[in-house]
Amino acid sequence: MKNKILYISLIALGSLSIAGCKKYLEQAPDLRATLDSPSKVSELLVTAYPHANYITFCEALSDNADDKGLAAGGGDAVNRDPWRFDDVQSRDIDSPDSYWNACYKAIAATNQALKAINLAPNPNEYSMQKGEALVARAYSHFMLVTLFSKVYDVNTAATDPGIPYVTEPEDIVFKKYERKTVAYVYQQIENDLNQGLPLIKDSGYKIPKYHFTTSAAHAFAARFFLFKKDYAKVIEHANLVFAGGNILPNLRDYVASNSRSMEYATRQAYYTAASNPANILLAEANSVWGRSYPSYRYSLTFNLVYKTIWGANVAGGTWAYQLYGRDLSLNIPKFPEHFVLTSQNGNIGDPYNMIPLFSAEEVLFNRAEANAYLGNTAAALKDLNDYGSKRLIISDANPVYSATTHAITEAKINSYYKPFSIQEGIVKTILDFKRIDFMFEGQRWFDILRYNLPVVHATADLKSTYTLGPNDPRRVLQIPAEAELAGLERNPR
Incomplete structure (x- = not known):
């Protein structure tokens, strides 16, 4: 597979334009000059986790979402489009594009930390930070390959297109990447996990549940090897959580x-x-999921409740x-919103939810x-x-x-x-059991992917049906349009 080009905006700078990237690179100081102690690297690693939410579109894609009908409104794009198995026509928070960018931004932080560690005169003093960075890098890549590539299949993984596995900091506007294969991405994930997990030291965290502790790393490894169907390793890591x-x-x-x-x-x-x-592991996500999931049109209905x-x-x-709520607001309380004011002179701010990753x-x-x-x-x-x-x-x-x-x-x-x-x-x-337990958490979609389960969505009036068959290419989320403009091959439709 020939080399592809990816905008740095997708890797480290979110949705900045190319002109914005150039301006950033001209003015931003070299972070390596300030990452001169383990504590400073630890501060950077706070940003090594995706601060975005995958639940919104994963839940809508799954069979845990039903149609409440017109009484619930027309439906927001981040909720409506995936329910219809359409590519999401939104780049706002809670969209696949937003999650893609957040993952690569988190990866950029891990790579910046790892480079600072490698350049330090005493790299052995940074072993804990190195462990967290490697495992966090593996996690973001795992989530990307799970959502934006075909699910791991030992018979096809060596040819199925993966996602770019980025292992170096970004310091130029354009950089060539190879999308390579799902098998390659899985191997890189496993390498980072195996190298990083033994280095983690729980005693170094102020609030351990917000970081990859040894327990969280083993929980991640158990999930990874379940996808890979290496069942002995699933048990090995699960027993160590x-x-x-x-x-x-x-x-x-x-x-x-x-x-x-x-x-x-x-x-x-x-x-x-x-x-x-x-x-086991919590992450803060810029998201309106907590305030919106009870009222989204495509969500839990009494019809689904009676089935589950x-x-x-x-x-x-x-x-x-x-259960709480009524016909149009059925919910299980899970996600309190944290609203962070961005202006002291008004009610302007950003909503956040804490997401249990494991x-x-x-x-x-x-x-x-x-x-x-x-x-x-x-x-x-x-x-x-x-x-x-x-x-x-x-x-x-x-x-x-x-x-x-x-x-x-x-x-x-x-x-x-x-x-x-x-x-x-x-x-x-x-x-x-999992379908019910993880309702409103998006986990059902991962099982649908692993077992190639079909999903059928019917409108409330039963006049339209949307079907996602076992081999439907729409099971793989579409990568952002910027990546295609940059030359990265998009997923087939």
């Missing part, structure tokens, strides 16, 4: 009386709080999730799925029953978990799913 591999005490508890009695605002704030043990949360399940119990629940599901594929049925069922103990109740009138009533067993799975094998049945159980 929490002490002794014990995930149960860190799960969100929807059954406990103190949890069920929480008021809306308290429940919402606690969901993304650093003090919540379920949250209030529908039948393999355990036979009632889900303990508590959680105890995902680690549990990933481990259970890996164990299922490796034939470790008892271990997979143990994780699912641990999960059920925090989610299942007899009824709303009798909100208690019963290990006898709600036990998830091979017999129940075989009766409910009628699978070809217990392995298939466990995986179906996991996917159904």
